[in-house]
Amino acid sequence: MRILTFLLLWLPLAVAADPLASWNDGEAKQAIIEFVATVTEPDSPDFVPKAERVAVFDNDGTLWVEQPFYTQLAFVLERLRELTDDHPDWRKEQPFKAALEGDKAALGEAGMEGLMQLLMATHAGLSSSEFADIAADWIATARHSRFERPYTELVYQPMLELLAYLREHGFKTYIVSGGGIAFMRPWTERVYGIPPEQVVGSQIALDYKLVDGEPTLVRKPEIAFIDDKAGKPVGIQRHIGRRPILAFGNSDGDYQMLEWTSAGPGRRLGLILHHDDAEREYAYDRDSHAGRLDKALDDAETQGWTVVSMERDWANVFPAAPQD
Amino acid sequence: MRILTFLLLWLPLAVAADPLASWNDGEAKQAIIEFVATVTEPDSPDFVPKAERVAVFDNDGTLWVEQPFYTQLAFVLERLRELTDDHPDWRKEQPFKAALEGDKAALGEAGMEGLMQLLMATHAGLSSSEFADIAADWIATARHSRFERPYTELVYQPMLELLAYLREHGFKTYIVSGGGIAFMRPWTERVYGIPPEQVVGSQIALDYKLVDGEPTLVRKPEIAFIDDKAGKPVGIQRHIGRRPILAFGNSDGDYQMLEWTSAGPGRRLGLILHHDDAEREYAYDRDSHAGRLDKALDDAETQGWTVVSMERDWANVFPAAPQD
Ligand SMILES: [Ca+2]
Numbered sequence: 297m298r299i300l301t302f303l304l305l306w307l308p309l310a311v312a313a314d315p316l317a318s319w320n321d322g323e324a325k326q327a328i329i330e331f332v333a334t335v336t337e338p339d340s341p342d343f344v345p346k347a348e349r350v351a352v353f354d355n356d357g358t359l360w361v362e363q364p365f366y367t368q369l370a371f372v373l374e375r376l377r378e379l380t381d382d383h384p385d386w387r388k389e390q391p392f393k394a395a396l397e398g399d400k401a402a403l404g405e406a407g408m409e410g411l412m413q414l415l416m417a418t419h420a421g422l423s424s425s426e427f428a429d430i431a432a433d434w435i436a437t438a439r440h441s442r443f444e445r446p447y448t449e450l451v452y453q454p455m456l457e458l459l460a461y462l463r464e465h466g467f468k469t470y471i472v473s474g475g476g477i478a479f480m481r482p483w484t485e486r487v488y489g490i491p492p493e494q495v496v497g498s499q500i501a502l503d504y505k506l507v508d509g510e511p512t513l514v515r516k517p518e519i520a521f522i523d524d525k526a527g528k529p530v531g532i533q534r535h536i537g538r539r540p541i542l543a544f545g546n547s548d549g550d551y552q553m554l555e556w557t558s559a560g561p562g563r564r565l566g567l568i569l570h571h572d573d574a575e576r577e578y579a580y581d582r583d584s585h586a587g588r589l590d591k592a593l594d595d596a597e598t599q600g601w602t603v604v605s606m607e608r609d610w611a612n613v614f615p616a617a618p619q620d
Numbered sequence: 621m622r623i624l625t626f627l628l629l630w631l632p633l634a635v636a637a638d639p640l641a642s643w644n645d646g647e648a649k650q651a652i653i654e655f656v657a658t659v660t661e662p663d664s665p666d667f668v669p670k671a672e673r674v675a676v677f678d679n680d681g682t683l684w685v686e687q688p689f690y691t692q693l694a695f696v697l698e699r700l701r702e703l704t705d706d707h708p709d710w711r712k713e714q715p716f717k718a719a720l721e722g723d724k725a726a727l728g729e730a731g732m733e734g735l736m737q738l739l740m741a742t743h744a745g746l747s748s749s750e751f752a753d754i755a756a757d758w759i760a761t762a763r764h765s766r767f768e769r770p771y772t773e774l775v776y777q778p779m780l781e782l783l784a785y786l787r788e789h790g791f792k793t794y795i796v797s798g799g800g801i802a803f804m805r806p807w808t809e810r811v812y813g814i815p816p817e818q819v820v821g822s823q824i825a826l827d828y829k830l831v832d833g834e835p836t837l838v839r840k841p842e843i844a845f846i847d848d849k850a851g852k853p854v855g856i857q858r859h860i861g862r863r864p865i866l867a868f869g870n871s872d873g874d875y876q877m878l879e880w881t882s883a884g885p886g887r888r889l890g891l892i893l894h895h896d897d898a899e900r901e902y903a904y905d906r907d908s909h910a911g912r913l914d915k916a917l918d919d920a921e922t923q924g925w926t927v928v929s930m931e932r933d934w935a936n937v938f939p940a941a942p943q944d
């Protein structure tokens with residue numbers, strides 16, 4: 297009897313040892329486990345050597361919350377308001393006007409390119425290290441309006457588990473985001489375990505020059521690359537030079553990345569996070585200004601992509617709040 | 621007496637166990653060993669965590685031979701000659717005219733940008749995987765005119781040892797070359813142990829589209845990025861997002877990469893290979909069309925860069941030819 301009690305006491309620990317504990321049993325979890333088992337089994341005809349186990353993840357709406365608007369937009373808005381007096385034209389020109397007026401429809405229309413334009417205009421002339429410091433400081437203090445937690449705690453617990461699970465199985469995990477690469481890099485290693493060299497994103501042009509005799513990379517008022525839609529496979533090829541075998545996204549902006557990944561030879565896994573959980577997070581798809589999911593949802597079945605329902609497939613959404 | 625003979629017989633093996641066996645004892649070898657020991661010693665004030673041990677290497681003239689002209693130029697020339705009948709304008713326009721006439725001075729003038737223009741024009745419209753196959757096929761069969769060996773055997777043995785030595789000490793080794801990224805990636809892992817995702821280079825613009833229903837990355841007749849001179853620190857920031865602590869180059873094209881690396885905080889190591897060995901390889905510096913080394917040589921001492929003399933510092937230049 298004593299022994300049984302002892303064993304029962306240990307059961308919760310045994311359950312916690314599931315590396316994907318925040319994933320409910322179901323098709324999505326099974327698809328992930330089966331895929332990883334197959335490509336890492338040396339005797340399988342679908343075995344993939346470690347070096348080629350490349351997994352790519354969209355960021356906004358896939359790894360962290362993107363409603364009521366992109367986190368990066370909140371970052372940019374603060375500085376936009378500070379600088380507006382010096383730029384009267386911004387009150388008339390898009391996407392500046394939309395950002396200042398909080399016009400979500402117009403901002404959605406401007407998309408990732410619009411966001412990069414705002415980022416470019418608000419932070420041009422800064423050095424890359426000054427920008428990294430500003431982004432790191434902002435992310436350390438800013439809070440999400442609804443959840444009242446730092447944005448870096450509004451990352452999805454099931455995705456943190458998936459990233460770790462893949463790395464334990466020899467995968468290299470990459471972010472491939474439409475967001476600005478320099479905005480993400482200061483915190484992705486700490487939050488996701490993804491180092492700066494594995495972050496692919498949109499880019500502002502940089503100028504190398506001596507500033508007061510100091511070698512400096514200066515942000516130019518010019519967009520160098522938009523890593524969104526058809527830009528995602530291009531960004532993957534530029535940075536990684538290998539075709540991924542797993543891609544995870546949440547919107548039509550990830551369509552081409554999913555398509556490029558899935559069409560490669562051998563086993564591939566394409567996954568789409570469907571935000572259908574208004575209670576724990578948000579519910580949105582075809583009509584959303586940020587993270588619109590329409591064509592990719594229609595084509596998921598014919599393309600063989602697994603649709604992950606936040607409500608059905610996730611036992612937890614966010615990590616537990618840190619204890620004081 | 622017998623025991624002494626036995627010990628003497630073993631001496632060559634003990635020497636062979638030196639990870640930098642092809643480096644002669646001297647200032648350069650000592651600088652490398654001392655630097656690596658310092659930044660990897662946990663109790664040192666100059667200790668650098670593994671994740672930040674980034675080492676960048678130029679390719680042409682630093683890791684492999686670049687005389688009598690860039691290897692990539694030999695590759696491009698074959699196709700240029702095949703296509704010339706369809707492009708009568710090439711006989712008049714630079715850098716095509718210079719390439720067709722073997723005009724080294726004009727080609728030198730055109731630099732890496734000229735080389736990328738040739739690459740762009742000769743291989744536009746190909747898919748990224750078609751181009752990778754063509755480059756891999758060419759490199760497998762082409763031979764260097766003087767040494768009559770494949771180019772991939774005309775890599776420098778001391779540099780292969782240095783790359784391996786750094787990796788054994790937790791460094792991540794990167795190529796940062798003015799050459800085309802897609803030309804290098806098909807063979808850098810096999811030859812240098814550097815995987816495609818750690819190759820930074822000049823880039824042709826890519827277009828993602830469906831070709832006969834197949835997702836394809838198509839090479840456009842457009843240069844996306846020149847990874848040379850002031851472009852090298854920019855390429856490093858884009859791809860790696862960390863400042864290197866060691867940089868190795870051989871020409872003024874590496875000046876800014878060395879400068880950016882050396883000016884960072886903490887211990888840094890900048891190295892320049894000086895080709896001063898006409899007998900075993902080539903002797904060239906200030907007046908060379910390819911790999912001109914002038915200002916970086918003048919400034920090496922004040923910048924604290926170590927100049928490696930091929931003649932004095934290298935016991936071997938190329939790897940031994942494979943035995944049949
Ligand atoms: Ca997204």
Ligand SMILES: [Ca+2]
Pocket residue numbers: 678679680681682869870871873911
């Ligand atoms: Ca060089």
